[in-house]
Amino acid sequence: MRKSLLLSILILSIFCITSLVQAKEGLNVVVTTQDLADIVRNVGGNRVQVTTICRDGQDPHFVEVKPSYLRSLQKADAFIETGLSLEIGWAPSLLRSAGNTKIMPGNSNFLEASAGIKVLEVPTGKVDRTRGDAHPDGNPHYSLSPTNVKQMARTITAFLKRIDPAGAAQYDNGYTNYWKAIDAADKRWKAALKPYAGASIVTYHSTWIYFTNHFGLKVCGHIEPKPGVSPSSAQLNNLVANMQASHVKVIVAEPWFSKSIPTSLAKRTGCKYLTLPIQPGYIPGTSTYIQMMDYNVNSLVSALSK
Amino acid sequence: MHKFRNFVSLTSILGVSALLTCPTVANDSLSQEELEKRLEEQQLLLERQSQLIEKQQMQLEELQRKIDNLSTKNSAGDTVTETTQTADSTEVNTETNAEIELAETEDPGPTPPGAEEAPTQASAQATGQQSDLNPNVTLVLLGGAQAGGAPDDEHKNTFFLQEAELGISAPVDPSTRAEAYISFPRDESPEVEEAYAQYSGLGNGLQLRGGIFRNEIGALNSTHSHALPQIDRPLNYTMFLGEEGTHTPGVELSYLLPVSWYSKATVSVSSRPNHHHHHEHGEEGEEEEEEFNLFPHSDHNNPLWVARWENMADLNDDTTLNLGLTHATSKIDSDTLKRSSLSGVDLTLKWHPAEDTYKEFVWRSEYLKAHQSFQNIPDTDHRDLGGWYSYISYRMNKSFRLGLRYEEADSPIIQDGKMKRTSAILEFIGNEWNSLRLQYNHNNPSWQKSYDEALLQWNVVIGPHGAHKY
Incomplete structure (x- = not known):
């Protein structure tokens, strides 16, 4: 009994001392993915400090949650996630463990950035695991369309203005500038891809629908027969036949997927296999959204022009 | 063909409305700064309209291609039976439906939003189903x-x-x-x-x-x-x-x-x-080996x-x-x-x-x-x-x-x-x-x-x- 009493007193005193040392500087915003970080940085400028949980090059579906993230979450003023169940495997338990009530789902300083987005591929009917790891709320990779990024910036701006009204002018300014930058870049991207309107591509995972929809391309099929499910050789043969029928020239895969399947598929069909990032920072020289999209569009144009 | 006409009329209406919404003459009393700002806004508006038109033209081309496809199929397939023809047209129908579904998010424009626009949890993309409350x-x-x-x-x-x-x-x-x-x-x-x-x-x-x-x-x-x-x-x-x-x-x-x-x-x-x-079935009387x-x-x-x-x-x-x-x-x-x-x-x-x-x-x-x-x-x-x-x-x-x-x-x-x-x-x-x-x-x-x-x-x-x- 004496030992445990001593221990409690020790812990209590640590608590008292450390709660005095907590410093505060700027608005601490924790986001899950790099696209959100890019938006918050541009809209918030020096008024915000952004912490991104997903590390460069990490698949946002599967994030190994490190307890050290809890430290950032504990002192966070706001939390922003992509939503549509993208982070379902790790964000809820992370937020629960952090115990920072105001940034928990349902509370004022929590934001799901998908508000106002026209969501694609919302499954109809019953969603169970016979569909693989399907997202029951629709495809969450919406930031690959620049129009959606503008909408995300708008939602985030409104959110930041609500929780930090003193910074409204700066956020407004940041929003307009970001909108203009994205808009100008989008014109450039659209012009570059315009000659290839209607061209079909094959992707590994159903990640690129917002991108192809925005730029007038088509997805002829996926390497994964169902989300998260590896293809059988019969399914691959089927895909090869489809690709030849639709004159597919390009296979697109994210960096973390198996390289062997797309490589052999490219060999069999004479297609070009492109590893394209879906978040800024996945490959060197693409630390902003615009740089990443430049990279994606340029790679596609050079592959499609052959 | 119906759809084609619809698109043409829609495009022209949008074009006209864009022109109509432009304030015609600027007030003399406005400062140069304000005038420049207005000009910029108008330019952005114009850009958005032209984007919209561009997009619709693309959709139009796509539709035209489909119509061409359909007519070649129909003319080439004079000998095919009635049933396959119906199947063909259903296919096209579902395709067009799918495209309507793929409509994009509307461009929010460069004007910043108000704080009240931030979604609250209630307005977020909740499915609103009672079953969501089940554990x-x-x-x-x-x-x-x-x-x-x-x-x-x-x-x-x-x-x-x-x-x-x-x-x-x-x-x-x-x-x-x-x-x-x-x-x-x-x-x-x-x-x-x-x-x-x-x-x-x-x-x-x-x-x-x-x-x-x-x-x-x-x-x-x-x-x-x-x-x-x-x-x-x-x-x-x-x-x-x-x-x-x-x-x-x-x-x-x-x-x-x-x-x-x-x-x-x-x-x-x-x-x-x-x-x-203490095993419940220990009634046989033997002392069970306890862990x-x-x-x-x-x-x-x-x-x-x-x-x-x-x-x-x-x-x-x-x-x-x-x-x-x-x-x-x-x-x-x-x-x-x-x-x-x-x-x-x-x-x-x-x-x-x-x-x-x-x-x-x-x-x-x-x-x-x-x-x-x-x-x-x-x-x-x-x-x-x-x-x-x-x-x-x-x-x-x-x-x-x-x-x-x-x-x-x-x-x-x-x-x-x-x-x-x-x-x-x-x-x-x-x-x-x-x-x-x-x-x-x-x-x-x-x-x-x-x-x-x-x-x-x-x-x-x-x-x-x-x-x-x-």
Whole structure:
């Protein structure tokens, strides 16, 4: 009994001392993915400090949650996630463990950035695991369309203005500038891809629908027969036949997927296999959204022009 | 053809309306600055309109192509039967429908939004279904098989259901959450493994938990069977705390310390485990062999105190080091036993490169020391038992994980007995909810001949995404 009493007193005193040392500087915003970080940085400028949980090059579906993230979450003023169940495997338990009530789902300083987005591929009917790891709320990779990024910036701006009204002018300014930058870049991207309107591509995972929809391309099929499910050789043969029928020239895969399947598929069909990032920072020289999209569009144009 | 005309008229209407919405003449009294601003706004508006027109032209071209396709098909297929023609046109219909569905988010424009536009949770993309209020239900099935084993092992060369675990969880209110896990273990009656409510409204990194929970003793006592790094629990746990570990009813306070690294302190006080191992079917009269537990049930209801302090630091982006310290103690006050306590230290190194979703390496070692102080025994007043394990686990890719473990522990039942065990594990991971483990144990007890055993475990989960423990 004496030992445990001593221990409690020790812990209590640590608590008292450390709660005095907590410093505060700027608005601490924790986001899950790099696209959100890019938006918050541009809209918030020096008024915000952004912490991104997903590390460069990490698949946002599967994030190994490190307890050290809890430290950032504990002192966070706001939390922003992509939503549509993208982070379902790790964000809820992370937020629960952090115990920072105001940034928990349902509370004022929590934001799901998908508000106002026209969501694609919302499954109809019953969603169970016979569909693989399907997202029951629709495809969450919406930031690959620049129009959606503008909408995300708008939602985030409104959110930041609500929780930090003193910074409204700066956020407004940041929003307009970001909108203009994205808009100008989008014109450039659209012009570059315009000659290839209607061209079909094959992707590994159903990640690129917002991108192809925005730029007038088509997805002829996926390497994964169902989300998260590896293809059988019969399914691959089927895909090869489809690709030849639709004159597919390009296979697109994210960096973390198996390289062997797309490589052999490219060999069999004479297609070009492109590893394209879906978040800024996945490959060197693409630390902003615009740089990443430049990279994606340029790679596609050079592959499609052959 | 209808659609074609619609598009043409829509485009022209939009064009005209764009012109109409332009304020015609600027007021002379406006400053140059304001005029410039207006000009800029108009230009942006114009740009948006032209974007819209461009997009519609693209859609128009696409439609035209489709119509051409259809007419070539129709003219070429004069000989095809009526039925295939209908099929063709349905196909086109569904395609156009799909395209309508693929409409894009509307461009929000450069004018900044008001703060009131920020979505509240109520207006977010909730499905608004009553079923969303149902708690999450998850069922874990651990099927098993064993070949070989100790001479007196009743599970030698058998198939069995190692455990079925039913998990139910949901938020109670914005700051409270409830979880319950009902376990159907092998050879035993069902029991409440955990059932607790967790309150996080205290803020400042404090969380309160009340109910029956697995005590935070060591690195693994709070881990459920299906989430263990190996099929069986390490010897230092099973020998000192029983086959399934300790879970007790009580309250627990945890505190995330505001320091630069991750540091969490947990203190709980609970009533001592009321032992389930008095087998219900023991009516035959024979005394069942009872499992040793450091903290057995007692008539005096002395509480069990558990304190754990967990620290984690990032060595670099991919590597973390975790140090945990545990102390658990309870007055026992039985005929011969005064007090029991357990102290432990555990160290875990984890490496997980960001660019590879699956690759992971874990090295964990843990030492537990059990201390019992006696009363009314003439020759001795206490005894100490020690046990440790060290394992490595390496996930090579999406499908395979390899593991090795070595451990030693003093037996609490056999005087000066010591058990040594070496294990190798191969895990095949189909996906997050379906995996198969094969484990080979070489057991070397000091009191009898060594023996080998092979274990197989099929781990299946149904239900929503469970919480991943870090």
